[in-house]
Amino acid sequence: MDPPTFLIQCLNALQYGLLLFLVASGLTLIFGIMGVINLAHGSFYMIGAYLAFALAPIVGSAFGGGFFATLFLGVALAVVLGYLLEWAFFSFLYEREHLQQVLMTYGLILVLEELRSLIVGDDVHGVRAPAFLAGTIPLGELMTYPVYRLFISGVCLALALGMWFVFTRTRLGMMIRAGSTNREMVQSLGIDIKFLYRVVFAAGVAIAVLAGMVAAPASSVYPGMGNSVLILCFVVVVIGGIGSIRGALAASLLIGVVDTFGKVLLPQAAGVLVYMLMAMILVWRPEGLFKPG
Amino acid sequence: MARFGKGKVAFTAVAFATLALWPLGAGPYGLDLVTKVMIYAVLALSLELLVGTTGLVCFGQSAFFGIGAYATVLLSKGGTPPLLVLASGAVLAAAAYALAVGALSLRTKGVYFIMVTLAFAQMAYSLVHDTPLGGGSDGIYLYRKPSLGTWIDLERPLTLCFVAFACLLGTFVFLALLLRSNFGRALAGIRINEQRMRATGFTTYHYQLAAFILSGAIAGLAGFLFAVKDGFVNPELLSWHLSGGVLIMIILGGLGHLRGAMVGAFAFVLLEELFQSEAVFGGFSRHWHLGLGLTIIGSVVLMPRGLVGLPEQWRERLAGRRLARAVARRRAPSDGTPAERGE
Amino acid sequence: MNRRIVARTGWLMLAAVAAALPAPEPSRAAEGAKIKVGLMLPATGTYAALGTAIENGFRLYVQERGGKLAGREIEFVRVDDESDPAKATDNVNKLIKRDHVDVLVGSVHSGVAMAMAKAAKDSGTLLIVPNAGADAITGSMCAPNIFRSSFSNWQPGYAMGEVVAKRGHRNVVTITWKYAAGDESVGGFREAFEKAGGKVVKELSLPFPNVEFQPLLTEIAATKPDAVYTFFAGGGAVKFVKDYAAAGLKGKIPLYGAGFLTDGTLEAQGPDAEGLLTTLHYADGLNTPRDAAFRQSYAKTFKLPPDVYAVQGYDAAQMLAVGLAAVNGDLGRKAEFIAALGKAPIESPRATFTLSPSHNPVQDIYLRQVVGKENKVIGVASKALADPGRGCKL
Numbered sequence A: 001m002d003p004p005t006f007l008i009q010c011l012n013a014l015q016y017g018l019l020l021f022l023v024a025s026g027l028t029l030i031f032g033i034m035g036v037i038n039l040a041h042g043s044f045y046m047i048g049a050y051l052a053f054a055l056a057p058i059v060g061s062a063f064g065g066g067f068f069a070t071l072f073l074g075v076a077l078a079v080v081l082g083y084l085l086e087w088a089f090f091s092f093l094y095e096r097e098h099l100q101q102v103l104m105t106y107g108l109i110l111v112l113e114e115l116r117s118l119i120v121g122d123d124v125h126g127v128r129a130p131a132f133l134a135g136t137i138p139l140g141e142l143m144t145y146p147v148y149r150l151f152i153s154g155v156c157l158a159l160a161l162g163m164w165f166v167f168t169r170t171r172l173g174m175m176i177r178a179g180s181t182n183r184e185m186v187q188s189l190g191i192d193i194k195f196l197y198r199v200v201f202a203a204g205v206a207i208a209v210l211a212g213m214v215a216a217p218a219s220s221v222y223p224g225m226g227n228s229v230l231i232l233c234f235v236v237v238v239i240g241g242i243g244s245i246r247g248a249l250a251a252s253l254l255i256g257v258v259d260t261f262g263k264v265l266l267p268q269a270a271g272v273l274v275y276m277l278m279a280m281i282l283v284w285r286p287e288g289l290f291k292p293g
Numbered sequence B: 001m002a003r004f005g006k007g008k009v010a011f012t013a014v015a016f017a018t019l020a021l022w023p024l025g026a027g028p029y030g031l032d033l034v035t036k037v038m039i040y041a042v043l044a045l046s047l048e049l050l051v052g053t054t055g056l057v058c059f060g061q062s063a064f065f066g067i068g069a070y071a072t073v074l075l076s077k078g079g080t081p082p083l084l085v086l087a088s089g090a091v092l093a094a095a096a097y098a099l100a101v102g103a104l105s106l107r108t109k110g111v112y113f114i115m116v117t118l119a120f121a122q123m124a125y126s127l128v129h130d131t132p133l134g135g136g137s138d139g140i141y142l143y144r145k146p147s148l149g150t151w152i153d154l155e156r157p158l159t160l161c162f163v164a165f166a167c168l169l170g171t172f173v174f175l176a177l178l179l180r181s182n183f184g185r186a187l188a189g190i191r192i193n194e195q196r197m198r199a200t201g202f203t204t205y206h207y208q209l210a211a212f213i214l215s216g217a218i219a220g221l222a223g224f225l226f227a228v229k230d231g232f233v234n235p236e237l238l239s240w241h242l243s244g245g246v247l248i249m250i251i252l253g254g255l256g257h258l259r260g261a262m263v264g265a266f267a268f269v270l271l272e273e274l275f276q277s278e279a280v281f282g283g284f285s286r287h288w289h290l291g292l293g294l295t296i297i298g299s300v301v302l303m304p305r306g307l308v309g310l311p312e313q314w315r316e317r318l319a320g321r322r323l324a325r326a327v328a329r330r331r332a333p334s335d336g337t338p339a340e341r342g343e
Numbered sequence C: 001m002n003r004r005i006v007a008r009t010g011w012l013m014l015a016a017v018a019a020a021l022p023a024p025e026p027s028r029a030a031e032g033a034k035i036k037v038g039l040m041l042p043a044t045g046t047y048a049a050l051g052t053a054i055e056n057g058f059r060l061y062v063q064e065r066g067g068k069l070a071g072r073e074i075e076f077v078r079v080d081d082e083s084d085p086a087k088a089t090d091n092v093n094k095l096i097k098r099d100h101v102d103v104l105v106g107s108v109h110s111g112v113a114m115a116m117a118k119a120a121k122d123s124g125t126l127l128i129v130p131n132a133g134a135d136a137i138t139g140s141m142c143a144p145n146i147f148r149s150s151f152s153n154w155q156p157g158y159a160m161g162e163v164v165a166k167r168g169h170r171n172v173v174t175i176t177w178k179y180a181a182g183d184e185s186v187g188g189f190r191e192a193f194e195k196a197g198g199k200v201v202k203e204l205s206l207p208f209p210n211v212e213f214q215p216l217l218t219e220i221a222a223t224k225p226d227a228v229y230t231f232f233a234g235g236g237a238v239k240f241v242k243d244y245a246a247a248g249l250k251g252k253i254p255l256y257g258a259g260f261l262t263d264g265t266l267e268a269q270g271p272d273a274e275g276l277l278t279t280l281h282y283a284d285g286l287n288t289p290r291d292a293a294f295r296q297s298y299a300k301t302f303k304l305p306p307d308v309y310a311v312q313g314y315d316a317a318q319m320l321a322v323g324l325a326a327v328n329g330d331l332g333r334k335a336e337f338i339a340a341l342g343k344a345p346i347e348s349p350r351a352t353f354t355l356s357p358s359h360n361p362v363q364d365i366y367l368r369q370v371v372g373k374e375n376k377v378i379g380v381a382s383k384a385l386a387d388p389g390r391g392c393k394l
Helices: A003-034 A041-063 A067-088 A098-119 A147-169 A171-181 A183-188 A193-215 A225-240 A245-265 A267-284 B006-025 B028-053 B061-075 B083-105 B110-130 B157-180 B182-192 B194-199 B204-230 B240-253 B258-276 B278-302 B310-331 C002-020 C048-064 C085-098 C110-123 C154-166 C180-195 C214-223 C234-246 C266-273 C289-302 C308-326 C334-343
Strands: A136-139 A143-146 C035-041 C072-080 C103-105 C126-129 C146-148 C171-177 C199-206 C227-231 C255-258 C277-280 C346-348 C351-355 C361-371 C374-385
Touching: A003 A041, A003 A143, A003 A147, A003 A171, A003 A193, A003 A225, A003 A245, A003 C214, A041 A067, A041 A098, A041 A193, A041 A225, A067 A193, A098 A225, A098 B110, A098 B240, A098 B278, A136 A147, A143 A147, A143 C214, A143 C234, A147 A171, A147 A193, A147 A245, A171 A183, A171 A193, A183 A193, A225 A245, A225 A267, A225 B110, A245 A267, A245 C214, A267 B083, A267 B110, A267 C199, B006 B028, B006 B157, B006 B258, B028 B061, B028 B157, B028 B182, B028 B204, B028 B240, B028 B258, B028 C085, B061 B083, B061 B110, B061 B204, B061 B240, B083 B110, B083 B204, B110 B240, B157 B182, B157 B204, B157 B258, B182 B194, B182 B204, B194 B204, B204 C085, B240 B258, B240 B278, B258 B278, B278 C072, C035 C048, C035 C085, C048 C072, C048 C289, C048 C308, C072 C085, C085 C103, C085 C110, C103 C308, C110 C126, C110 C146, C126 C308, C154 C180, C154 C227, C154 C255, C154 C277, C154 C361, C154 C374, C171 C180, C171 C214, C180 C199, C180 C227, C199 C214, C214 C234, C234 C255, C234 C266, C277 C374, C289 C308, C308 C334, C308 C346, C334 C351
Parallel strands: C035 C072, C035 C103, C103 C126, C126 C146, C171 C199, C171 C227, C227 C255, C255 C277
Antiparallel strands: A136 A143, C277 C361, C346 C351, C351 C361, C361 C374
């Protein structure tokens, strides 16, 4: 592989890893803070993609178009959805065993997929990237790199920084971190832990939905897109460590590299390589790379 | 203390008798259905050993099932070997993978364990789906079903049904005895309080690994039966949807009871048939996942002890009601009409 | 008390079982009794839209003839196969053993169809495959009672191989998913292309249904071939065409594909698909009277434009009708049915075709170009192309 191709492949790996991080960070957040294993997280990603598809014409006719308007509206809807879902469904899961959480969220996946089928149908759709992001940057004589993929990477990095900032530098972040280590103590300090959990859950959902919306122009919008993402997210969380945002980032980038270069160098084994990576890390560190935080 | 509750034994006996006599009355489809239920029941029993007895929530049982099935087909490529050889090969292959997965996964605890078992099942899925080891995403055929001597020929559905019944009965009896042995009690102890078991000198890791391998082996047996029944295996046998389905079976039936696994397998297959039936739901039957998902959620919430625990649940509720009435009567004997007094 | 509840639960369950299984069918030897057609198509999952189109096409043909074929009324039984090969054997056995269908029609997914083929072969039930292109179905698993109204994966690939060679390209890179359909399509392409003197310099693949194409697109750019041949379908096809354009390769390295790259996906692909050349046994703009009548009828009945899947469903019904006509509606005369169907011309909207000895359509493969939202026919890539049916002993 010559140096320019190698660099481009690194860029590919970085972009893929960052998008994976965006989806997985919501999962590890909900996991780490509230101890709820949520299989339906992939479905939120799917909802995000379908929202991007469904909202675009609405935003177009009501506000005269605007990619960022669509994103904003989608995230707002996601926050509301997350809030309601937590109140109606997930708040019952905190006290339950992991097995019951697994089953109930598995049932939720089925319900969400069918609702999607009933409301939007089963067709495959495309979402157009906005014109100002649809260009390409020439790299080398033949290849160009899509600007939109750089945009996706940018959004993911911005969000990662934002999350780090909120967690380490704000009061809310402090409360969240405290709540994850000792729920009763936080309650006895007078902080409304229920409200806190609801906020965190809504944030987790919103992040996944945003990931789906942002990724929609680059991937297509099709039934079952949540399932493949979900398994990878689980691998990210296992490798990175539950509840660790840093871990999720490291693991996602690692997976991005392994997957990208694996596809090119060892195409036969490409699908298995990620799991072998996970197995190796488990041998070395059963709890994942990083501690929660 | 080996206590076999009378109600439990009666129920189990009735269930097995029904299964044994069913093929005589059912048509070819009913035969197929009951064979399928019995194979799933064996699979559910294998998971019950892990989840219900040892407290290890494994989300990757489909991997052992699928490996047993694939081993059956791959070992028959050059001509079908005898029945016992083929079955042993399938069981050993599944047990080997269970050893590998268990050795690594048991280093993790709780929620990690669930995710890790899921991921390893996905690894097996990828191996079979993407590499030349399996036949790729379309699956491979089993051209000739095995036989033992001249009179057990698994090409005949009735024979296969009885072989499946024998396996189910054998597995059930084996596990029932195992659970009442010292080994089984150690597993139960580990489920209840692992720290305490370790403090009393048990190397819990070894016990858990043994349970894991045994569970994988039994799942491999179920896989062997499934491959022989269908004559066709494909990577979806290792999908996590099947892993989820088996978990649902044992929860639906009732966790912690062997007959719960059987009841759950039966109920799950019936539920799927029900929701897909056009006779009941008409055109809406194409969205049958919705009904299934709601039922799963409902059953976890409303029936925490599963179908097998329903009699207990009703009894408690009845007792609770009687108690409340008794308390109300004692509190105010002269107040109000008999109706208000709750009689 | 406990025993009573246990016994009650037991009886309840037995009753539930009895209710779930339908009553045995009365014997149906007489003429005038309905012919049961078992449709095993995906109603859920990625291929649901294809399943709907096939069913629409099939029903349209029967409806056009007043619900009767050769004097026998047609009754439908549907099963959702979920494109899940694991449940396929159970589902097809439901149709064969529980519902006692006379004819099986299905499926979309090749893995499901392979399970159906085995069950059909074992039970002798008539099977018409309205889509699944696995070469094995009319290859190693072929049987006298198994027919296909669609295509084999090999056919469009082979046709495109001839086209690409004729256009003067010498070095080609292929890219597809690593599964039977992809392998067989690329295999067909390679066979024709290398026979004409070309060379496939690299065969790229990724696991199905992975859609992260970026690393492989970089590989293509680094290899700099004369052209690229691809096989993708559905969501993957949408993404690949868009990614190909976004990577700047469109216009620089010509892209050729089997027709599924642009069938049913043009709406989602938008301008990125403009001008793409593909090969398939159906196209828009054929402008034959047969096709025009079919399109009008379909659009009026279902308020949707027809696609290749609808045509395949329509032709499956037509094949059944042709066979039934030859035996006067009596499915008991199976050997005559099979013999007649094996020889008869099928007047399809795509063009008239016949069946090869292994019961796969011998048909013209069109060369199409994407113009706006249509795959316009610009020529015939391969006339009366027959799949070699390797491994079939018919």
